[in-house]
Amino acid sequence: MTDESRIREDIVRLSKSLYDRGYSVGSAGNISAAVDDGILMTPTNSCWGFLDPAKISKLDYDGRHVSGDKPSKEVFLHRAFYETRPQTGAVVHLHSTFATALSCLEDTNPDDCIPPLTPYVVMRVGEVKLLPYVRPGDEKMGEMIRDLGGRYAAILLANHGPVVSAKDITSAVYAAEELEETAKLLVMLRTAKTRLLTPNQVQELRTVFSGY
Numbered sequence: 001m002t003d004e005s006r007i008r009e010d011i012v013r014l015s016k017s018l019y020d021r022g023y024s025v026g027s028a029g030n031i032s033a034a035v036d037d038g039i040l041m042t043p044t045n046s047c048w049g050f051l052d053p054a055k056i057s058k059l060d061y062d063g064r065h066v067s068g069d070k071p072s073k074e075v076f077l078h079r080a081f082y083e084t085r086p087q088t089g090a091v092v093h094l095h096s097t098f099a100t101a102l103s104c105l106e107d108t109n110p111d112d113c114i115p116p117l118t119p120y121v122v123m124r125v126g127e128v129k130l131l132p133y134v135r136p137g138d139e140k141m142g143e144m145i146r147d148l149g150g151r152y153a154a155i156l157l158a159n160h161g162p163v164v165s166a167k168d169i170t171s172a173v174y175a176a177e178e179l180e181e182t183a184k185l186l187v188m189l190r191t192a193k194t195r196l197l198t199p200n201q202v203q204e205l206r207t208v209f210s211g212y
């Protein structure tokens, strides 16, 4: 099996797993992964429970559609990560319930919208920036991500949902799941007095588990 066919199978398998566990409903969200000569991406209006590896969209480095079904209209969200973070091997965009709930709350801190509640969100996701709302499909969103200069592996789109990048598709899916679970804790604990990890504890995690 070539690398590309293995990555196509991984996209199908992991998309179905996310769909089966409610991280994606209907045709919401999109996943992409880098291959030798471009990017593979879930097609527009496709349901993650029933993807066909042969129909996954393929784009070249310049974003031109070269094969498979038509790519998601949110392709530029993904390309902005590949362009600004050269270590990016995959990007997962969800409309998952709790991360999207956080993205709608007026008092979410836009510079650190997923505070360090657990070590795992620090290790797998890092700091998350909230970007202002723009219409889905508006290319301005790609520009806003590019303007971050690659400083964030994950962002939250206001009133929309998270976008998470990582070195490969499995890591990106795990990070997206970690972000969603932490968002769930944050929403659950919203009215409770909460103890966050201290800056020293966060620094220790970054030092010991430095990776992507």
Ligand code: ZN
Residues within 6 Å of the ligand: 029, 074, 093, 094, 095, 136, 160, 161
């Ligand atoms: Zn979306």
